[in-house]
Amino acid sequence: MMEPNDLKLALGSGLLSFPVTAFNDQGAFNEAPYRKHIEWLSQFGAAALFAGGGTGEFFSLAPDELPGVVRAAKAAAGETPIISGCGYGTRIAVDIAKSVEDAGADGVLLLPQYLIEASQEGLYRHVKSVCEAVSIGVIVYNRDNCIIHPSTLQRLCAECPNLIGFKDGSGDIGLVRQITATMADRLVYLGGMPTAELFAEAYLGAGFSTYSSAVFNFAPKLAIDFYQALHNNDHAHTEACLKDFFYPFMAIRDRNKGYAVSAIKAGVRLAGFDAGPVRPPLTDLTIDECAMLRDLIESQPGA
Numbered sequence: 001m002m003e004p005n006d007l008k009l010a011l012g013s014g015l016l017s018f019p020v021t022a023f024n025d026q027g028a029f030n031e032a033p034y035r036k037h038i039e040w041l042s043q044f045g046a047a048a049l050f051a052g053g054g055t056g057e058f059f060s061l062a063p064d065e066l067p068g069v070v071r072a073a074k075a076a077a078g079e080t081p082i083i084s085g086c087g088y089g090t091r092i093a094v095d096i097a098k099s100v101e102d103a104g105a106d107g108v109l110l111l112p113q114y115l116i117e118a119s120q121e122g123l124y125r126h127v128k129s130v131c132e133a134v135s136i137g138v139i140v141y142n143r144d145n146c147i148i149h150p151s152t153l154q155r156l157c158a159e160c161p162n163l164i165g166f167k168d169g170s171g172d173i174g175l176v177r178q179i180t181a182t183m184a185d186r187l188v189y190l191g192g193m194p195t196a197e198l199f200a201e202a203y204l205g206a207g208f209s210t211y212s213s214a215v216f217n218f219a220p221k222l223a224i225d226f227y228q229a230l231h232n233n234d235h236a237h238t239e240a241c242l243k244d245f246f247y248p249f250m251a252i253r254d255r256n257k258g259y260a261v262s263a264i265k266a267g268v269r270l271a272g273f274d275a276g277p278v279r280p281p282l283t284d285l286t287i288d289e290c291a292m293l294r295d296l297i298e299s300q301p302g303a
Contacts, residue, residue: 002081002106004137007048008164010081011139012188012209014047015227017216018055020265021069023276029065033274035076037217040273044220047210048081049073050109055214055264058085058111060279063096067103074104083139087111090126094133107137109167112146120152131160138162141192142176143169150175150182157186167192171199173206180207194260195253197226197246201238204230214260215249218267222300248296252289258282266290270297 002010019041022034038049051073052058052066061069066084073082084100086093086108097108110130118126123146131138140156140163142148147170148156156163166183168176169192180189191203191211200211216223222245229237253259261278266285268275270293277284285293 001101001104001136004107004135004162004164007081007083007107007137008188011048011165011190014045014210015216015224016048016050016190016210016212017041017046017220017223018050018053018212018214019073020217020261020268020275021052021056021061022274023279025276027277027279029061029068030274030276031068031072033276034069035072037268037273037275038073038076039078041216041220042077042080044216044224046080046216046220048083048106049077050083050085050212051105052085053083053109053212054085054111055217055261056085057261057279057282058087060282061085063088063092063099066096067099070100070103070105081106083107083109083137085109085111086130088114090129093126093130097130097134097138101134101136105136107139107164108134109139109141111141112144115145117145120149123148124152124155127156127163128160131156131163135162137164139165139167139188139190141167141169143192147172147175150179153179153183153187157183164188165190167212168203168208169193173202176203176208177206195246195250197223198242198250200226200230214264215246215267217264218271219245219297219300245296245300249293252285252293252296255289256283259285263289263293266293267297270294 084105167190189208196211
């Protein structure tokens with residue numbers, strides 16, 4: 001396992017991704033194809049991979065399944081750091097964080113708490129409880145019902161040395177720019193909007209160094225190409241990628257609720273990996289939609 005500060009440096013050094021979690025026809029975790037997929041992804045230079053994250057259907061995994069997913073990811077990823085999903089209520093989140101630390105996770109991504117909104121004091125206590133429960137690095141995910149204010153984040157950073165990262169999926173550029181200006185290099189800042197490439201330029205301007213690419217799951221060369229063009233200020237190339245691939249992909253993704261995950265899993269299957277179906281309450285793409293996605297992928301040179 002990596003020391004928190006080492007993980008912080010690794011996270012900011014390149015593109016990140018969330019591998020899908022493979023299931024068999026009965027909906028059980030399918031370790032062999034999951035490991036095969038991660039072994040393949042590890043060849044493309046991701047700075048870190050998130051096991052059982054949002055695209056990995058964390059919300060559909062039972063807490064006692066996560067350590068097995070983490071162990072499988074660690075076994076397959078080589079030197080690539082593995083961060084585990086974590087969340088739900090505070091007691092469950094603490095138990096998950098401890099169990100995945102024991103399984104070898106290099107860090108945890110604390111997703112929004114289940115169902116309810118909470119006061120800033122409640123969010124402070126929630127995040128602090130998880131940080132204090134483990135020695136590995138913790139990244140807080142700012143989105144939906146877990147919107148952390150700069151003053152709350154300052155308190156947490158002062159008291160939790162293993163809080164190393166802030167991931168944003170809120171789309172509130174004003175808020176996140178205030179946070180990056182306030183906290184400076186105390187944290188690493190990760191873009192976390194669905195299909196993050198659509199927002200990557202704006203987040204880069206707001207002080208974020210990287211983001212997690214779901215598309216990396218099935219088109220890693222395309223995802224890396226876009227990331228490199230972004231950091232090389234090659235606006236013509238990033239705009240061409242957006243028009244030729246990411247906006248058409250967004251149109252498929254937006255055809256139904258939950259397709260931000262389902263479309264990625266369909267792409268992984270189209271890439272030749274037995275990822276299996278999504279778990280309920282998600283639904284898979286239709287046959288026609290899978291054909292649309294296949295045609296889009298095949299239209300990309302070198303994807």
